[in-house]
């Protein structure tokens with residue numbers, strides 16, 4: 001057995017999860033799909049006292065249409081379920097094809113991916129581009145976060161230790177919206193070196209990158225250039241790309257520009 | 271805390287199994303060490319290689335990325351059971367005939383993942399086969415023969431399908 005010892009609980013209700021989070025918060029890890037937590041336990045980079053398995057809570061993975069438009073996705077919806085859902089914007093479905101591999105998508109969840117906030121992960125930047133709302137829950141009640149302000153940096157979010165992600169709400173985006181998700185990765189299913197999520201409506205554009213900066217965010221200068229019909233690349237000076245030996249800052253910046261141009265072409269703009 | 275254990279009951283390859291196991295044991299370790307089913311392999315134990323694939327409640331999962339206690343109440347099937355399905359049997363025959371294995375370490379994971387693909391998409395293209403098997407690493411055969419074998423099984427199964 002590779003993980004360090006931990007205590008394991010599998011509550012059947014949200015109330016029981018919240019009570020455990022209240023008592024153990026920072027010493028506890030929620031176990032959703034386990035596709036990131038289990039490797040972290042095996043490598044002992046995570047050594048929680050308590051693992052709270054949320055897989056027994058009924059309805060936590062439901063995907064439902066919001067009556068006045070949009071879609072509500074339960075935090076524990078598996079990547080494969082989101083990918084197969086006709087309710088979900090095409091942007092998410094095409095981005096999920098780049099997320100890991102089939103067996104991992106059969107277990108991994110949307111809530112887990114957003115809670116982890118890997119800088120190279122595809123779902124966080126899609127949430128920003130879609131203008132999604134991330135709803136967390138604690139014994140104090142629900143908190144609604146705009147995706148654009150939820151991701152704070154490397155593996156860091158607005159979620160507090162006593163909160164869990166409960167659901168994600170995607171606003172209605174009518175048929176005039178066009179989407180493109182493109183990424184560059186070493187091999188299919190690897191985390192992105194750089195990726196772009198683009199959503200374009202009538203007189204509105206939203207874009208966000210993954211793998212470029214420590215966290216996805218809105219890029220107002222670049223968006224303004226696109227709306228004005230100008231060359232968007234000068235706008236990318238607002239990016240402060242990450243730097244690593246395998247993907248230096250200049251390379252990530254270059255990829256961001258190339259991917260953005262291709263994405264704009266894909267939605268029929270430029 | 272060191273040795274928390276839990277009792278589980280599940281069905282493994284149509285056999286009812288009860289066991290009391292440490293909570294931090296992975297499903298693949300339990301299957302190999304607790305149940306004696308050694309067809310699922312452990313290459314990396316942290317999600318990278320796909321050698322540990324097993325089927326839990328109808329979907330293929332990484333056996334090293336799910337705790338055995340999470341399989342309480344589940345229906346599990348492993349490579350040892352693959353020959354009982356037409357897709358599994360066709361894949362096993364095609365892998366043998368097309369020499370799509372050398373050491374065989376990756377083969378059980380490859381076959382279970384390919385079986386899920388053929389159940390969802392009976393006549394996949396080579397690109398679709400490669401995408402489906404992108405999370406299964408083979409260190410000796412090379413992937414061409416493996417893709418060939420999946421295509422061979424797919425062609426044979428479509429011939430016999432009505």
Ligand SMILES: Cc1cc2nc3c(=O)[nH]c(=O)nc-3n(C[C@H](O)[C@H](O)[C@H](O)COP(=O)(O)OP(=O)(O)OC[C@H]3O[C@@H](n4cnc5c(N)ncnc54)[C@H](O)[C@@H]3O)c2cc1C
Nearest residue numbers: 030032033034035036037108109112115121165190191317
């Ligand atoms: C080989 C491999 C390749 C991968 N490639 C990619 C890839 O290309 N792109 C990508 O995006 N991902 C990739 N992943 C990760 C995968 O998408 C994970 O499933 C995902 O990042 C985490 O989701 P999970 O449900 O498995 O979360 P878990 O592993 O269960 O949890 C991850 C973290 O989130 C916390 N958490 C989970 N759910 C909640 C919740 N509801 N509320 C609060 N906190 C919660 C946990 O406590 C933990 O800290 C890969 C994984 C592997 C093993």
Ligand code: FES
Nearest residue numbers: 314315319320334
């Ligand atoms: S042993 Fe599970 S993926 Fe390698």
Ligand code: FES
Nearest residue numbers: 372374376408409
């Ligand atoms: S046959 Fe040896 S690893 Fe694939």
